[in-house]
Amino acid sequence: MIFIAIxxxxxxxxxxxxxxxxxxxxxxxxxxxxxxxxxxxxxGGIASVIKKNFDLKIFVSGFFGxxxxxILLTILGQKLNVDIYLAAIVVFVWRMFMNLGAIRRYYVEKxxxxxxNKATKEKKEENKEKVNEKS
Numbered sequence: 001m002i003f004i005a006i007x008x009x010x011x012x013x014x015x016x017x018x019x020x021x022x023x024x025x026x027x028x029x030x031x032x033x034x035x036x037x038x039x040x041x042x043x044g045g046i047a048s049v050i051k052k053n054f055d056l057k058i059f060v061s062g063f064f065g066x067x068x069x070x071i072l073l074t075i076l077g078q079k080l081n082v083d084i085y086l087a088a089i090v091v092f093v094w095r096m097f098m099n100l101g102a103i104r105r106y107y108v109e110k111x112x113x114x115x116x117n118k119a120t121k122e123k124k125e126e127n128k129e130k131v132n133e134k135s
Contacts, residue, residue, distance in 0.1 A: 040066060044095065046103055
């Protein structure tokens with residue numbers, strides 16, 4: 001169910017993105033950091049669904065909380081003339097890769113188990129055929 005929502009969101013975002021006006025350079029850093037923070041929350045949500053400990057309240061609060069904190073760091077950095085938002089980008093991207101790694105491991109293990117089960121099933125069928133031939 002969540003994958004369908006993600007797919008619909010991606011398609012809708014792509015369609016809107018193609019028809020949206022260009023973002024000015026002034027606001028591009030705010031938008032970029034907010035998108036990265038939101039993607040971090042999405043990957044974290046997918047990883048928690050896989051681990052079977054997903055909580056919608058935690059996901060929504062993290063989604064908006066991360067984005068707002070990242071935007072506030074960007075504003076503070078621009079006021080101080082220091083690129084503080086780079087630290088947020090590093091942390092969010094690191095977390096995205098960690099969550100993506102957990103998601104990848106889950107599906108690789110699931111795929112490996114499926115192949116093992118298929119091989120075991122074929123081997124059992126061969127053994128049954130051999131037993132039937134002997135009788």
